[in-house]
Each structure stands twice: as structure tokens, then as C-alpha cells.
Amino acid sequence: MIELRDVRKYYRSGNRKAEILRGVNLQVEPGEYVAIMGKSGSGKSTMLNLLGALDNLDSGTYELAGKSVHRMSRGRRAKLRNEEIGFVFQHFQLIPNLSVYQNVLLPLTYGRKRLRRKKSRVLALLDEMGISNKKNQKPDRLSGGEKQRVAIARALVNEPSLILADEPTGSLDEETTESILNLFDRVHKNGATIVVITHDIEVAERAERILHLQNGVLV
Amino acid sequence: MKLFTVFKLACFGLWSNRLRVLSAMMGVVIGMFAVIVLTAIAIGVKDTLMKQMGSLGAEQILVLPGRVLDTANGQKDLLSGLTNVPSTLTYDDAKAIEGVPNVKSVTPHLETITIAQYDEKNVQSVLVGTSDQYSRVQHANLSEGRFFTKEEQAEEAKVIVLGNNIHEALLGNQEVPVENEESSNEAVQTKPIWKKVLDKLLGESASAEEEASLVGKQVTINDESFEVIGVLAPNATLGSSTDNNIMLPIETALATTDMKNLTKMIVEAASIQSVDEVDGAVFNAIKTQHSEIDFSVVKQDQMLGALGKVTSILQVMLFGITVTALLISGTGIMNVMVMSVRERTREIGIRKALGATTSEIMGQFFFETLLLCCIGGAVGIGLGYAFIEVWNSNIEIFALVLPMWAVKLALYTTFGIGSLFGIYPALKAARMKPSRALRFE
Numbered sequence: 001m002i003e004l005r006d007v008r009k010y011y012r013s014g015n016r017k018a019e020i021l022r023g024v025n026l027q028v029e030p031g032e033y034v035a036i037m038g039k040s041g042s043g044k045s046t047m048l049n050l051l052g053a054l055d056n057l058d059s060g061t062y063e064l065a066g067k068s069v070h071r072m073s074r075g076r077r078a079k080l081r082n083e084e085i086g087f088v089f090q091h092f093q094l095i096p097n098l099s100v101y102q103n104v105l106l107p108l109t110y111g112r113k114r115l116r117r118k119k120s121r122v123l124a125l126l127d128e129m130g131i132s133n134k135k136n137q138k139p140d141r142l143s144g145g146e147k148q149r150v151a152i153a154r155a156l157v158n159e160p161s162l163i164l165a166d167e168p169t170g171s172l173d174e175e176t177t178e179s180i181l182n183l184f185d186r187v188h189k190n191g192a193t194i195v196v197i198t199h200d201i202e203v204a205e206r207a208e209r210i211l212h213l214q215n216g217v218l219v
Numbered sequence: 220m221k222l223f224t225v226f227k228l229a230c231f232g233l234w235s236n237r238l239r240v241l242s243a244m245m246g247v248v249i250g251m252f253a254v255i256v257l258t259a260i261a262i263g264v265k266d267t268l269m270k271q272m273g274s275l276g277a278e279q280i281l282v283l284p285g286r287v288l289d290t291a292n293g294q295k296d297l298l299s300g301l302t303n304v305p306s307t308l309t310y311d312d313a314k315a316i317e318g319v320p321n322v323k324s325v326t327p328h329l330e331t332i333t334i335a336q337y338d339e340k341n342v343q344s345v346l347v348g349t350s351d352q353y354s355r356v357q358h359a360n361l362s363e364g365r366f367f368t369k370e371e372q373a374e375e376a377k378v379i380v381l382g383n384n385i386h387e388a389l390l391g392n393q394e395v396p397v398e399n400e401e402s403s404n405e406a407v408q409t410k411p412i413w414k415k416v417l418d419k420l421l422g423e424s425a426s427a428e429e430e431a432s433l434v435g436k437q438v439t440i441n442d443e444s445f446e447v448i449g450v451l452a453p454n455a456t457l458g459s460s461t462d463n464n465i466m467l468p469i470e471t472a473l474a475t476t477d478m479k480n481l482t483k484m485i486v487e488a489a490s491i492q493s494v495d496e497v498d499g500a501v502f503n504a505i506k507t508q509h510s511e512i513d514f515s516v517v518k519q520d521q522m523l524g525a526l527g528k529v530t531s532i533l534q535v536m537l538f539g540i541t542v543t544a545l546l547i548s549g550t551g552i553m554n555v556m557v558m559s560v561r562e563r564t565r566e567i568g569i570r571k572a573l574g575a576t577t578s579e580i581m582g583q584f585f586f587e588t589l590l591l592c593c594i595g596g597a598v599g600i601g602l603g604y605a606f607i608e609v610w611n612s613n614i615e616i617f618a619l620v621l622p623m624w625a626v627k628l629a630l631y632t633t634f635g636i637g638s639l640f641g642i643y644p645a646l647k648a649a650r651m652k653p654s655r656a657l658r659f660e
């Protein structure tokens with residue numbers, strides 16, 4: 001499913017060059033549930049951005065579902081993100097001016113797949129996430145847990161093969177964390193591949209495999 | 220890329236930011252409103268002037284007191300030329316011109332300001348001593364009675380024809396150029412408002428003692444009594460309206476007042492072909508009677524030439540105002556959109572993460588700007604149109620004219636402005652890197 005080989009990533013600030021990823025190798029099988037742990041600032045989000053085709057790697061190779069992402073044009077990467085990847089972020093990343101329903105609908109709006117019955121798909125997902133009663137509300141009226149449920153519904157709406165989550169419970173209390181993690185379990189049982197990034201060991205332990213990002217490499 | 224989807228996204232983007240959108244739109248609305256109204260004023264003024272100048276027919280020649288200076292290219296400079304000198308033109312000059320070959324008629328104007336009196340009402344008016352040709356040459360139609368004749372001129376008959384405003388004012392239906400010599404007259408002059416409203420409602424007059432027409436009645440001017448024989452129809456144009464005039468035979472005017480010098484003469488040539496010849500002959504005929512050249516002879520084409528100059532000045536001004544208004548509203552819109560793009564950095568990041576392509580993001584923001592401009596422009600044009608309608612149905616001095624081409628041009632320009640100023644914000648939005656945009660707080 002995922003294959004990273006000797007992936008490197010630098011950030012330039014002024015004339016200083018900081019190497020954040022220094023030869024990351026990673027293999028994830030389809031249907032696997034993997035957690036990546038690391039200290040704050042260790043480059044976890046940087047790595048998730050690369051996995052999500054949101055950013056370019058500086059060297060190495062990245063294959064996703066047999067396709068060479070590192071060689072893709074911007075347009076192809078946008079299509080890949082839309083069709084193959086679902087994102088869940090720590091800060092939810094919902095569009096404040098759009099309703100819950102419209103937020104979940106977004107990936108379908110940009111989808112080139114001619115999915116029929118878009119509306120019923122969205123409503124079914126909201127129902128599954130237990131937030132169908134909030135479908136016409138704006139995100140700022142929701143609790144943290146509800147926001148994250150919206151984000152998960154949005155990540156799933158296009159039936160992606162890979163779910164990428166960056167500190168999905170980082171802004172939630174213990175109780176809501178538990179319910180969100182239960183949702184991830186359910187999504188995983190339905191066959192999705194999940195990579196979750198966290199610094200919380202309790203979250204990481206729900207995964208099948210835990211990796212650590214240290215000094216720019218995965219161990 | 221599905222254009223419709225992008226368009227829909229733009230509509231949505233505008234709707235969900237409607238407060239900011241509204242304030243951004245004000246610039247375009249005001250700009251377009253100004254452009255439309257100014258265009259209508261310019262064209263209205265031009266049309267009105269044209270109509271007036273046009274009322275001087277192609278075969279007509281105007282004789283004016285004072286000397287019109289010649290410009291470098293030999294043209295008469297009517298704009299700066301007519302010096303404000305006392306007239307030395309006389310009725311004898313007019314009679315001399317009548318003898319010039321190919322002259323069909325000469326209509327003298329002997330004008331002065333005077334007070335007309337009727338039934339204790341005093342009305343200020345322009346007294347015009349003229350010939351029987353006046354109503355024909357001035358295109359002034361009679362609403363009642365008749366104009367005076369050649370015979371009445373010869374008899375120095377004390378007959379007058381009233382302009383419409385004067386007639387109404389003397390009847391007390393209207394208090395336009397009323398002058399009160401004694402304060403006791405005031406009570407008679409000003410009708411209470413409720414009475415006026417009643418008049419309007421009941422059609423013309425609810426007050427019993429009012430007369431419908433002054434034809435056949437005696438009006439006092441300069442302590443002499445004149446019989447009203449006709450009333451002119453309303454004739455409201457900028458400047459040379461006959462509404463505030465009282466016309467009487469020039470012979471009568473010379474005999475009963477101390478007026479001597481003509482304000483102008485209108486000479487008609489027998490045919491258009493003979494205008495140039497008559498023009499020269501008229502000039503020579505007056506010159507032989509005057510010791511110096513203190514008069515001017517002007518043909519219609521010279522008038523139109525001067526008018527053309529006024530019009531082109533108006534057009535240049537209009538163009539400048541339009542460009543300025545559009546640039547201001549355009550850059551205003553652009554600033555708002557650039558701000559909007561900055562504020563919505565995270566939104567752009569989210570959309571890109573969810574699969575929006577560069578061109579879809581660009582399209583959304585481009586259409587947002589374009590739509591903003593077009594809606595603002597349409598509203599501005601609509602308001603301008605409404606203003607013109609209201610003006611035209613309430614104000615009579617001159618009509619505002621809004622030609623279709625101006626509306627179309629305004630629409631195209633808003634479209635152009637929207638496109639031009641939409642490019643930069645759209646590029647700015649599209650160039651954002653999603654990984655960075657998502658980190659933006």
C-alpha cells in the first residue's frame with residue numbers, strides 16, 4: 001500500500017537548512033493500522049504531509065497503491081488526494097462558513113468520480129457518526145468531539161483506501177478520545193488502511209504496529 | 220475542470236462571506252452609478268443644446284451684438300468670442316437687411332425685463348418686441364388665441380402674446396417669477412397649500428373666482444394697458460424657453476417703451492443654397508450703417524462647430540471620470556479579494572487537501588471577483604437608471620438621456636474590471652502550498 005524509500009525532507013529558514021527527515025523507510029500493507037510516535041517537533045506532521053501528497057519530498061521515492069507519488073504532477077496529486085486519501089487533523093480543519101453537511105460534501109464536489117446519490121451518501125455517513133441532527137449547523141456550534149466526527153465523515157465520504165490522521169485526539173478530552181478511537185477501529189474493520197500520528201501512547205496502542213520517529217528516521 | 224462547479228463554488232464563497240462582499244461591492248455600485256448618471260447628464264446636455272442650436276435652421280442666420288473673435292484657423296470662436304457689449308443693432312438695421320436679395324424674413328428681438336400686472340398680481344417677465352414671424356421662426360406653438368399680424372405691427376397695436384409661465388402666474392395658478400411691489404399683495408399671491416392640493420385633486424381650480432384664460436383681458440405693463448390676444452404652449456428647454464416671455468409688435472415696443480437696441484435678429488435665407496451669399500450680404504448691409512464692426516453674423520454650421528467643441532470637452536471629462544471611478548472601484552475590489560484570500564488561507568489549504576486542483580481554486584476566486592464586480596455594476600447601473608427616471612419625471616430644465624450603448628458599455632467594463640482585477644487574487648490563492656496553508660493560524 002505505502003512504500004517510502006530513503007525519504008529526505010529539508011526546510012530552509014534564511015540560509016540555514018534543517019533536515020527534518022533523514023532517510024525514512026516505511027512499508028504499510030493494505031488494511032494495516034499503523035501508529036507513528038515521536039516528540040513534538042520531530043517531524044511527524046512533515047511526514048504525514050508527504051504521505052498525504054500535500055508536500056514534495058526532497059529525495060527518495062514514495063509509492064502509494066502502486067503509483068509513484070514522487071513523480072506526479074500537481075494535478076495528479078490533487079486527484080490522488082481526492083480519491084485515495086482521507087485526512088483527519090488535530091484542529092479538525094473544517095471550513096467555518098460551511099455547514100456540517102456542506103463540509104462533508106466537499107470531497108465529492110471536487111471528485112471526478114461520478115458518484116451517484118451524493119446526498120444520501122453524506123447523510124448516511126453523518127448518521128453513522130451520530131451527528132445527523134447537526135447537519136445544518138456551522139462548525140463553531142459543535143463540540144470538539146462532534147467536529148472530529150464531521151472531519152472523519154468527510155475523510156470517509158469518497159471511500160479512500162488510506163486514512164491519514166495527525167494527532168486526531170490532540171484537542172479532545174479522554175472520554176471523547178475513546179469514542180473517536182472506537183470509530184477508527186470500526187473504519188479499520190471495514191478494510192481501510194490507517195496511519196495515525198500521535199504522541200499519546202494510549203492512542204498508539206490501539207494500532208497494530210507502532211513506529212517511532214527519532215532524529216529524522218523511523219525505528 | 221467543470222466550469223459550472225467552480226462557478227457554484229464562487230457563488231457559495233460569496234454568499235458565505237456576504238458581509239465583506241457587501242462592503243466591497245459598494246465601491247463598484249457607487250462607481251457605476253456615477254458613470255451612468257454622468258453619462259446621462261453629458262448626453263442630456265448635449266442633446267438639449269443640439270435641439271436649441273438645431274432650432275436655428277440651416278437656412279437661418281443669427282445677427283448678434285458684439286464681435287465674435289476669429290480663431291487662428293479662421294473659424295469664429297463662439298465659445299470665448301461674444302463680448303458683453305451694449306447692443307448697437309437697431310430696427311433700422313433689420314429693415315435694411317430686409318432689402319438684401321434672397322432674404323426671406325428678418326425677425327428682430329427687442330428684449331427687456333419688465334413687470335406685468337393683472338388683477339393685483341405682479342409678474343416679472345421678459346418683454347420681447349418682435350415681428351409676426353416670431354412664433355414660426357422660434358417654433359413656438361400657440362395654446363390659445365393667435366399671434367399678432369403685420370397690420371397690428373404697422374398700427375402699433377397694443378396687443379400682447381403671453382408665454383405659458385406668465386399666463387399661469389398672472390392667473391394665480393403658479394407663483395414663478397412673481398415680484399411684489401407692496402407687501403399687501405402677498406396675501407393674494409400665495410395660495411395656502413391646502414388650496415393648491417385641492418386644486419390638484421379637483422383638476423385645475425377649486426377656487427371659484429379663478430379664470431381659465433386671459434385672452435381678451437387687459438394686462439398692464441409700464442402703466443399702459445395691453446390686450447392679451449394669445450398664449451404660447453409650454454416650451455421648456457434649457458436657456459431659450461419662451462415660457463417667461465411676453466411678445467408684442469416691435470413697433471409698439473419702440474413707441475411705448477424706451478427700448479432702442481435689438482438683442483438679436485434671426486435672418487432667414489430664401490434657400491439653403493443662398494445662405495453663404497446672404498451671410499456676406501447681411502454683414503455688408505449692417506456694416507454700411509455702422510461706423511465700426513460691433514456686431515456678428517453667425518450661421519448655423521458655425522454654431523454647431525462651437526457646440527462640437529463643448530461636446531468633445533464633455534466627452535474627455537466623462538472619459539476621465541469613468542476611468543478614475545473604475546480604477547478606484549477595481550482596486551478596491553482587488554484589495555478586498557486579496558484580504559479575503561489571506562483570511563481564507565486555511566480554507567484554501569483544506570480545499571486543496573480534499574482534492575481541489577490549482578485551476579479549481581483559481582477559478583473559484585476569479586469568479587468570486589468577477590461576480591462581485593458584475594453584481595455591483597448591475598446594482599449601480601440600476602440605481603443610476605432609477606435616478607434618471609426620477610429626474611426626468613420631476614425636473615424639466617433638461618432631460619437626462621441614457622442611451623443603450625452606454626448601459627452595454629458599462630456592463631462590459633464591469634466585466635472587464637472584474638476579470639482584470641480578479642486575476643491577481645486568484646493567482647495568489649492558487650499558488651498557496653497546501654501543507655503550509657493548513658498550518659496557518
Ligand SMILES: Nc1ncnc2c1ncn2[C@@H]1O[C@H](COP(=O)(O)OP(=O)(O)O)[C@@H](O)[C@H]1O
Pocket residue numbers: 011012013020038039040041042043044045046047655
Ligand atoms: N513549512 C515549514 N517551514 C519551515 N520549517 C518547518 C515547516 N514545517 C515544519 N517546520 C519545522 O520542522 C520541524 C518539524 O515540524 P513538524 O513536522 O510539524 O513536527 P511535529 O508534527 O512532529 O511536531 C519543526 O521544527 C518545525 O518548526
Ligand SMILES: [Mg+2]
Pocket residue numbers: 044045046166
Ligand atoms: Mg505535528
